[in-house]
Amino acid sequence: MKSKFSRKSFLKTGLFSGATALLGSLITGTPFSRSQQHSNDKKTADPPNEKKPHGGMSTVGLVDHKRNGFNPHEMLTDWDTGEVSQLPNGQTLREYEFVAIDKEIEIAPGVFFPAWTYNGRVPGPTIRCMEGDRIRIHFINAGSHPHTIHFHGIHSAEMDGVPGTGPGMIEPAESFTYEFDAKPFGCHLYHCHSSPLKRHIHKGLYGAFIVDPDPARHAEHSDIARSRLLGSEENESWQEFLIVMNGFDTNFDNDNEIYAANTVAFAYQNEPIRIDRERPVRIYLINTTEFDPINSFHLHANFFDFYDHGTTLTPTREMIDTVMMCQAQRGILEFTFEDFEPGKFMFHAHQSEFAELGWMSFFDLVNNREVSV
């Protein structure tokens, strides 16, 4: 909306003190200049709600996770290891069924977004497997537009899930089976690669594809590899979380109105992630934010080691508290709050704009017995 008072430009430049000066001599007390004085003394209005949490910076109300059919708190840890069987050659086969569905989801209290989803959720299922496993994805397009699944990883051209090679775009009501070996190990993602690309991605067709290292193949760091391998004894002591940084353009102006960790604005601010202060934390972090070239993750009061793309077993950057990621960039963060007092510790995008538009969160550091998960 335009300024209310473009009526005469003189209004913008002058009348106030002019009137003040002239009227001041006519009226005792000069209300105009007095009000000016009064408010100059104050500079800013009092923060009116100091006692409210976060100074009022938040959404109002609650998202109905049941109606959405997914919950960002469960998404932190709901690894999908697929339907597991052995191939004749001894290789582990993991089978998944992905269905593209048009679905309206609630991304902030009362704000609904006409999303395109894999299996009705944004982000889609978190594929978790081990390096060298055979991955087989039965993809059914039940949506209203042609879609694909493009996996970041190493595979044949046929399985790339892009227009122009292999089956190309899968039309509505059609299906295709993607199949490849899981490599390299790391923290990857998958997403639709139909054109127009921006729209297919920001509508919600993406998810995590995590390949745990095979300890047998990494003799020099086999302990570290085992600590990452889901189901191993060494892995159990870790508190692992998936965080997909994403955004939503609700009014289709190619700019996000909502930024989030795992889709729902302020989900982990309104309900902090509880962590046990005695066990190390590992975060699989993926950036799928559309329209902005980068997103970032900043941890308060602590530092972490970072493994770019998760494709190494030694940190690519050590002792940092902020990491910047391009779109589709991802990594693994490792840190511990071992010697800390219990309390709430923030983490958020260090683009203040993103933080204030929803990507703002807390860890709630508690003693072991209090962690229910």
Added chain:
Amino acid sequence: MSKWSMQKLPKWIWIVIPVALLLGSIALFLATNPLKPLGVVAPPIEEVTVERTILDEEGIHLTVRVNGSEPVRIAQVLVDDAYWQFTQKPEGPLTRLSSAKIDIPYPWVQHELHEITIITSTGMTFSHTIEVAEPTPEWSIQRIAAYILLGIYIGVIPVALGLLFYPYLRTLGSTGINFLLTLTIGLLFYLLIDTLQEGFEMSQQVAGVFNGNLLVWVTAGVAFLIIFALGRRGGKAPEGLSLSTYLALGIGFHNLGEGLAVGAAMASGEAALGSFLVVGFTLHNLTEGIGIAAPLLNRKTKFRTFVFLTLLAGLPAAFGTLIGAFAYSPHWTAVLLAIGAGAILQVIVEVGTYLYKNTETKSWFTVSNLTGFVLGIAIMYGTALLVAI
């Protein structure tokens, strides 16, 4: 049905039947959805307009009006690109044309710009800019007095000063008077365009459903016709004092609009520094007084008539500053400006008629007249430059 039996029916049946058929056809339309084959699934068109903004120590308070084929739900409110807590009264979805108050406990910063974005449940966004944040004035006798005085300063005083030219103007011959009248038409022509333009600018902020531009055109047209008819109810065009009265009335409406803008701008802190501008404003409005005096030059006029004309033309500015400061709403402002435009148009027509009748050759398209007209516009334009920096 024979002619005979039709005559037997009571007359009112011929109101009932078409109305009943109309209602029936509407019901049929809604029930059968004949638009379906067109493949039209009308998405809910939403519109949220901020009609009033109040800033105080509690934060930001908005009055919004909504428009939509379905009730609009305000889901979230952003201030300066940050989600912020808010309360809505009344709560819940807002039906077409209803309005609500939004209270946002936001620590706004004096003298700075704030951008407010309202997000509806469908993700549509509507933004409203507070150009310069200033605390909204509260009612107090001193403050009211100050606003009235400001209105008097920009409205009454310049008109009175303009009328002070009267004794000198009387010394002019009939050519001089004619010249002055064409000058007045020039001034009025400028005011007409200016007032209409302000009306249209105001209508940009009016909720779309009110159809702002159309509202301005129609109101101006109707106002013109009504005032024109009033002026000619005696069967002839107004002259002398009555013409001057209409002039003062038209200019009064214009000054009301000016007062509204000044008051609203002052209240919202948009009027910045520079006292010379008030002087410029006085000069600009001085010419209005001269115009009002023009039809009175060849007759005797009492002092109290001048007082009356001055108040009629100038005092509305004082009402304007008050309304603008304390009870601002864009659609009423647009309506008032449109009435002003209609009133000014009436005076242009009447002054033109008067001029035509008093011109011996009955040819009023003379070099002298044209010069007066152009000069009138030029004076207004020139003095407007003084206040437009």
